[in-house]
Amino acid sequence: MRNLITIAAAAAAIFASAPASAGWEPTKPVEIVVAAGAGGASDQMARMMQAAIQKNNLLKQPVVVSLKGGASGAEALMYMKSSDGDPNKVLIAYSLIYMLPLSAKLPFDWRELSPIAVIALDQFVLWDNVNGPKTVKEFIDAAKASSSPFKMGGTGSKREDHVLTVFMEKKTGAKFSYLPYKSGGEAATQLVGGHTESNVNNPSENLEVWRAGQVRPLCVFDKERISYTTKVTETQSWNDIPTCKEQGLDVQYLMLRGMFLPGKVTQEQQEFYVDLFSKLVQTPEYKEYMEKQALKPIFLTGKDMLQFLEEDGSLNKQLMTEAGFVAK
Numbered sequence: 001m002r003n004l005i006t007i008a009a010a011a012a013a014i015f016a017s018a019p020a021s022a023g024w025e026p027t028k029p030v031e032i033v034v035a036a037g038a039g040g041a042s043d044q045m046a047r048m049m050q051a052a053i054q055k056n057n058l059l060k061q062p063v064v065v066s067l068k069g070g071a072s073g074a075e076a077l078m079y080m081k082s083s084d085g086d087p088n089k090v091l092i093a094y095s096l097i098y099m100l101p102l103s104a105k106l107p108f109d110w111r112e113l114s115p116i117a118v119i120a121l122d123q124f125v126l127w128d129n130v131n132g133p134k135t136v137k138e139f140i141d142a143a144k145a146s147s148s149p150f151k152m153g154g155t156g157s158k159r160e161d162h163v164l165t166v167f168m169e170k171k172t173g174a175k176f177s178y179l180p181y182k183s184g185g186e187a188a189t190q191l192v193g194g195h196t197e198s199n200v201n202n203p204s205e206n207l208e209v210w211r212a213g214q215v216r217p218l219c220v221f222d223k224e225r226i227s228y229t230t231k232v233t234e235t236q237s238w239n240d241i242p243t244c245k246e247q248g249l250d251v252q253y254l255m256l257r258g259m260f261l262p263g264k265v266t267q268e269q270q271e272f273y274v275d276l277f278s279k280l281v282q283t284p285e286y287k288e289y290m291e292k293q294a295l296k297p298i299f300l301t302g303k304d305m306l307q308f309l310e311e312d313g314s315l316n317k318q319l320m321t322e323a324g325f326v327a328k
């Protein structure tokens with residue numbers, strides 16, 4: 001992964017300095033398709049992209065955001081699958097593209113689409129209520145000693161949060177009762193209210209309640225700490241949160257954030273969007289958003305992106321299989 005990120009950084013610099021393509025470009029509005037409902041992380045990212053593209057004049061045509069979160073995101077995947085040859089639709093993809101076909105037997109394969117770029121990775125953090133245990137060890141010990149399973153809040157069923165919960169059980173022997181909510185924001189509210197003992201929300205989903213002193217980050221599920229060192233609370237930055245492995249909990253998971261066109265578009269059309277997104281990730285708006293949301297920087301296209309997707313898809317399939325979430 002480190003090598004891929006190094007290669008990607010060099011590629012992004014080259015793309016950013018390259019002149020605009022004189023070839024194909026959209027002649028009607030470009031639709032950013034979101035496989036989720038309003039207000040979630042994907043919707044927020046899409047609207048940031050929409051604003052940054054228009055503010056920096058990166059596209060002559062307007063950009064519209066299209067929310068297609070029906071059937072847990074299956075609506076968006078099937079919409080893209082049925083749009084072969086249409087270069088005016090761009091999907092913001094995340095690990096759903098691997099997980100949903102496995103858990104729901106959805107007739108969809110990401111290889112049917114046209115990959116453009118991996119633009120970020122989402123990290124996950126183990127959070128508890130500020131009145132709860134102060135370290136991962138204290139948290140796991142309390143969960144093991146509890147007369148009933150600790151309640152773990154999350155977004156959706158048989159998805160990233162649920163998988164992480166299952167693997168925490170496998171690694172520690174503690175028992176958790178997983179409660180799926182409609183959004184990370186709802187999971188955060190339930191934790192603040194003491195209705196759950198923990199959640200594994202993305203950093204941004206618990207940001208405001210962390211700043212308010214209502215929840216505590218115990219560890220981040222990555223092999224390295226979050227890179228941002230600017231103070232988020234009065235005393236802590238994202239970088240101050242230890243990795244879970246540092247705390248004795250060897251569980252790691254990163255979630256894809258990538259852009260795809262429908263299948264059967266032309267090479268020239270793909271190249272146009274590679275150029276567009278390579279410029280987008282260099283804008284002040286995008287960089288500010290990345291730090292505010294504590295997203296992990298990465299930019300992959302072409303063969304590097306395909307290699308990443310194959311490896312990431314295999315990992316997600318393995319995790320889903322071990323968790324017992326693959327539909328029979």
